Amino acid sequence: MNAPIISITRSGSDISVASPFHPAFVHRAKELGGKWDAAAKVWAFDARDEDDVRALCREVYGTDGSADTKLVDLRITFKSGARAGQRAVYVCGREIARAWGRDSGAKLGEGVKLVEGRITSGGSMKNWATVVDAGSIFIVRDVPEAKARAEAEACNTDEFSIEILTSAPAAVDVSALQAEREKLVARMAEIDAILSAQTATAA
Numbered sequence: 001m002n003a004p005i006i007s008i009t010r011s012g013s014d015i016s017v018a019s020p021f022h023p024a025f026v027h028r029a030k031e032l033g034g035k036w037d038a039a040a041k042v043w044a045f046d047a048r049d050e051d052d053v054r055a056l057c058r059e060v061y062g063t064d065g066s067a068d069t070k071l072v073d074l075r076i077t078f079k080s081g082a083r084a085g086q087r088a089v090y091v092c093g094r095e096i097a098r099a100w101g102r103d104s105g106a107k108l109g110e111g112v113k114l115v116e117g118r119i120t121s122g123g124s125m126k127n128w129a130t131v132v133d134a135g136s137i138f139i140v141r142d143v144p145e146a147k148a149r150a151e152a153e154a155c156n157t158d159e160f161s162i163e164i165l166t167s168a169p170a171a172v173d174v175s176a177l178q179a180e181r182e183k184l185v186a187r188m189a190e191i192d193a194i195l196s197a198q199t200a201t202a203a
Helices: 023-031 048-059 145-155 172-201
Strands: 007-011 014-018 036-039 042-046 072-078 083-086 089-091 095-098 106-108 112-116 119-123 127-133 138-145 158-169
Touching: 007 048, 023 048, 023 127, 042 048, 072 145, 083 089, 083 172, 095 112, 095 119, 095 127, 095 138, 106 112, 106 119, 138 145, 145 158
Parallel strands: none
Antiparallel strands: 007 014, 014 042, 036 042, 072 138, 072 158, 083 127, 089 095, 095 106, 112 138, 119 127
């Protein structure tokens, strides 16, 4: 599974944000004047607020979609379990598990693996909850390192702990590498021509 993708696109006087659902993002997006475009499944903002929108993405998700974002994998241990009323359980800006009703059971978020324990649903018909059993352990792939380290320092509590496992390479910009290669090839050709001319002159 790939990690959730954050994408910010500018078009004229507007910018649009495609991102996974997170209640904190929705709340703050509305404060910035954002409007949900159900057809396109993006949040639309005034382009003049781009800096604030990018800052919001970094605050909630740990990234604004920049290609050079360094990623890590995490081990998250729920020591005393977790219970989220009528919503998913989130850590480090990522959905860990989600239920839809009292008897729906629960499913893992994207890029999340359950190593030990159980996720389920509970509560009542009107006040259902997503439930993570005490002792449950998850591996969460490709979390922005800055977000992971900040939350690991702040959130290692009696409720859960976060361990950073590995650093994954930043996303590769193929077009930039190809352009750089073409420049290097051209420069090598220039050097070969200079050396050839020098050799001919010396002879």
